[in-house]
Amino acid sequence: TAIVITEQPVSVSVPVGYSFVLRCRAQGCTSLQYQWFCQYQSDCRLIPGATNQDLPITAEQTQLYTCRVNDLHRNAVFSNWVKVEVHQCVARGLPPRLWRGEPVIILNPSEQRVEVGQPLQLQCAAMGVPAPSYQWYRNGNLLEQQKRKKLWITHTKVSDSGTYLCCASNSHGEHWTDAVDVHIGGGEVILPPAEHLQLFHLVFVLATGKIALLVGNNRYQHHPNLMAPVRDVFELSRLLEHLGFQVVSLLD
Numbered sequence: 001t002a003i004v005i006t007e008q009p010v011s012v013s014v015p016v017g018y019s020f021v022l023r024c025r026a027q028g029c030t031s032l033q034y035q036w037f038c039q040y041q042s043d044c045r046l047i048p049g050a051t052n053q054d055l056p057i058t059a060e061q062t063q064l065y066t067c068r069v070n071d072l073h074r075n076a077v078f079s080n081w082v083k084v085e086v087h088q089c090v091a092r093g094l095p096p097r098l099w100r101g102e103p104v105i106i107l108n109p110s111e112q113r114v115e116v117g118q119p120l121q122l123q124c125a126a127m128g129v130p131a132p133s134y135q136w137y138r139n140g141n142l143l144e145q146q147k148r149k150k151l152w153i154t155h156t157k158v159s160d161s162g163t164y165l166c167c168a169s170n171s172h173g174e175h176w177t178d179a180v181d182v183h184i185g186g187g188e189v190i191l192p193p194a195e196h197l198q199l200f201h202l203v204f205v206l207a208t209g210k211i212a213l214l215v216g217n218n219r220y221q222h223h224p225n226l227m228a229p230v231r232d233v234f235e236l237s238r239l240l241e242h243l244g245f246q247v248v249s250l251l252d
Helices: 194-206 229-242
Strands: 005-006 010-014 018-021 025-027 032-040 045-048 054-058 063-071 074-079 082-087 104-107 113-115 120-123 125-127 134-139 148-153 162-170 171-174 180-184 212-217 246-251
Touching: 010 125, 025 032, 104 171, 113 120, 120 180, 162 229, 212 229, 229 246
Parallel strands: 010 082, 113 180, 212 246
Antiparallel strands: 005 025, 018 054, 032 045, 032 063, 063 074, 063 082, 104 125, 120 148, 134 162, 162 171, 162 180
């Protein structure tokens, strides 16, 4: 006799004025009725007339939404709460005209200089439908605990110095922020490894155009995964950009 929600609504991150639909689907032993609710700050209210499985929305402000489903026996269940994050200030041309919901970076982190023991905060943001998930990297290495828009380190160490970037991804693809340098300590200069300098000179000699396409493949069907394609693409991107190339980086 239970009501089972078969399709939960999903969170989105969109520009102001963007139109989309939240969906909820359920199954039960009798006919079902739907009612949507929204919450802004601490105010939760019923949405008048929102009694269909689909809820059309034109984004105005960031809010939470849920759908109540009930049957003729007065049984009722609620869907998951989902967040509709609305970005009020988005650069012209974003999202692209033929946007299908893939992540679009709208805020890149900025370079930081922090004394040892002081907190470090890096921030990024991306639009996407569904809302993107985030993963931060330092020097091409995945940071297991840093999976939010804001990277936060309470007490920094010299070893936290390096080059940081974040990957925003959803079911439609992924997009990377700009890479930024973080300096921890007394202003020491961080030099790249010797092999990176050699690669820089090699690329300089061989470069004949101004657009570079880099493809890093990790998931092979008949071959073990490689060790560091993400780091390799990232390092090559930085070197080519220093040479004035427009770089397009793809993974898998």
